[in-house]
Amino acid sequence: MFERLLVANRGEIAVRVMRTAREMGITTIAVYSDADRDSMHVRYADEAYNLPGTTVRESYLNTERILEIIKRSGAQAVHPGYGFFSENTDFARAIESSGVVFVGPPPKAIEIMGDKISSRIAATAAGVAGVPGTAEVLQSAEEIITFGNQHGWPVAIKAAYGGGGRGMRVVHSASEAADALSSAQREALASFGRDECYLERYLTWPRHVEMQIIGDTHGNIVWLGERDCSCQRRHQKLIEESPAPDFPNDIRVQMGEAAVKVAKACGYYNAGTVEFLYQDGQFYFLEMNTRLQVEHPITEAVTGLDLVELQLRVAAGEPLGFAQHEVTHRGHAIEIRLNAEDPSAGRFIPSPGPITRFDRADGPGVRTDAGYEAGDAVSQYYDNLIAKLVVWAPDRERAIARAVRALHETKLEGVTTTIPADLAILTHPDFAAAQHSTKWVEDRLDLSALPVGPTANDTDTSPAPTEVVAEVNGKRVAVKLFLPDVGPTPASRTNQTSNASPTPRSARPQGSTSSSGSGSGNVTVPMQGTVVKVSVEVGQEVQVGDTVIVLEAMKMENSILAERNGTISEIKVQPGDTVGTGDVVAVIS
Structure with a gap:
């Protein structure tokens, strides 16, 4: 087993990987962008190194810089997490070419399955039909x-x-x-x-059911069970559960065997997920994710296996140590993604900013995987996942009740979160009856009554002790100073960090991605972000609902639309500009 592991990611997945590594006695190494200088994953790691820059492409997608840090830190293995470089063949090959272990599948498998087009071809060749x-x-x-x-x-x-x-x-x-x-x-x-x-x-009313597989370098591949991920907005998951409800066992076995066929067809090993769409008793191959999934904790909950530990052991050349008939399942697990988004009226607007309070749920069968603590700031530059709340119970009915209880116990303030929408899903009769689909949240779930905006409370943020962070030749070094009568520093965990300086949430205009601006004709933006497209020009006639600009915030594109009819008299931004909450981007006369 290797002794030093670099996690080429950020947020909750970096912390989650490091926790298992620490239990295994492995030294953990973090990388961080300028905006993430005092993030939770940086504080948690044994060592941390700077990736200069703020945007994803400048930092977490900078292969050359990451390779330099690998060499400098003495890392013997790299875990990519999910997102970023986790399914990038060139990155995996670059890691292996440097003599370092890539904790994931072989580059050739990523090349075949990470490319969704070639994965469709490979699945068909393996006898697994796709959409x-x-x-x-x-x-x-x-x-x-x-x-x-x-x-x-x-x-x-x-x-x-x-x-x-x-x-x-x-x-x-x-x-x-x-x-x-x-x-x-x-x-x-x-x-x-x-x-x-x-x-x-695009199927009319499918469910998204995926199968977790794990394989070793000795030719053993098993399926560990399915997850239903049908509760989605913008084709991104909100709530997942395992096992899938109202799902025949014969279909489960067929899907598991199909997933193994797909994996074997590309010489796969390590953890992976084969995704399917399920409708009218039939399932169709969708794609294969050649990495660890966000929702892996619910598979861990029902199987009792630590998937990250299995990943690390497989990467070190160890056999799985168990066969398909030895995989057992117990009870029911649900994962709820806690995202920094305003779900009121079903808009799901990104909500970056400082977290002023974060009280985690506790009690039997409750687990929280978080990438933030109170005092941290959710940046506009990265994904808006704050944490994952995972519950387990002996059956689905009790798991739903436990999830609802745990959500009510969770207090996340300073940013608006998806918790109200999560509660609306979990308490809906359609969800209880497993009558939902990938389109259910957006097409049928009524979120019009959800409250708008956060309910932040003032909190005592006096630090004791004060933590001072120094950066020496690009390596982060944290020192705790017990200094009386000294105000909190930006590096204090319990205080607002220097990662961002967002407009206070109370000042945020309550707009939506489909309706922005005011009666005066000023078109404003409801969140921080980067302008990626200006869809109008001065002198152009527009009507209510026409797109004025396209804003990228938290890796999602949001159309900012005209709220009134008129003529564009002024455009105040251009592609590449960064804007803040409430900024005027155009004027309609």
């Missing part, structure tokens, strides 16, 4: 129109090198094709460093 779609990279909007006319609308544009709903757009008609393709490509490039996309038929 009807294309096997070539999209070159133009005309290809979308031709596919839609042939297979029927709507169709889905998907990032070939991504996952988690990033770089995915649903196209309902030919007129939407060009803009949807451009938007999907921009988001894919920002999130994964690649902008290739492909097409799939």
Whole structure:
């Protein structure tokens, strides 16, 4: 087993990986951007090194700099987490070429399965049927129109090198094709460093059911059970559970065996997830995620296995140590993602800013995997996942009740979170009856009554002791000073960090991604972000609902729309500009 592990990621997944590594006696090494200088994963690690820059491409997607830190830190292995470089073949090859262990599948498997197009081809060759779609990279909007006319609308544009709903757009008609393709490509490039996309038929009322697999370098591959991830917004998951409800066991076995076939077809080892769409008693191969999944804790809860430990042991060359017939399942587990988003009226607007209070739930069968503590700031530059609340109970009914109880105990203030929407889902009769689908949250769940904005309380943030952080030649060194009568420093865990200086949440205009601006004609933005597209020009006539700009915040694109009819008399921003909450970006006369 290696002794020094670098985690090439941030947030809760970096902390989660480091926790298991620490239990195994492995020294943990973090990397951090300028905006993450005092983040929780940095404080938790044994050592931490700076990745100069703020944006993802400057920092966490900077292969050259990460390789320098690997050499300098003496890391013997690299865990990529999920997102960023976790499914990047070139990164995996660069790690292995440097003589360091990549904690993941072989680069060739990532190349086949990390590319969603070639994964469809490989799954078909293995005898596992997928959703009807294309096997070539999209070159133009005309290809979308031709596919839609042939297979029927709507169709889905998907990032070939991504996952988690990033770089995915649903196209309902030919007129939407060009803009949807451009938007999907921009988001894919920002999130994964690649902008290739492909097409799939968009099923009408499917459930998203995925199968966790694990394999070793000795030829053993097993499936560990399925997860139902159908509660989604913007094709990104909110709540997951295992086992899938109202799911026949014969289908479960068939899906597990199909997942193993797909894995064997590409010479896979380490942890991976084969995703399927399930509708009318049939399942279709969707894609394979060649990495650890966000929702892996619920599989851990029902199997009693530590997937990160298994990953590390497999990467070190150890056999799994168990066979398929030895995998057992017990009870029911639910994971709730706690995101910094305002879900009121179903808008799910990104909500970056400082966390003023974070009280975690406790009690039997409750686990919280977090990447933040009170005093930390959720940055506009990265994913908005704050934490994952995981509950386990002997059966689904009690797991739902425990999840509701735990959500009520969780106090997250300073930013608006998805907790009200999570409660609306868990307490809905459709969810109890397992009648939901991937479209249920956006199409049928009524979120109009959800409160708008946060309920922040003043808190005593006096630090004791004061923690002073020094950065020596790019390496972070933290020193605690017991100094009386000294105010809190930006590095204090219990105080607001220097990672960001957002506008106070109470001053945030209550707009939405589909309606921004005021009666005066000032078009304002409801969150911090970066302008990626200006859709109008001075002198152009606009109507209510027309897109004025496209804003990227927390790795999601948000259309800022005109609230009144009129003529664009002034444009105050251009692509690449960073804007803050309430900033005026255009004027309509």
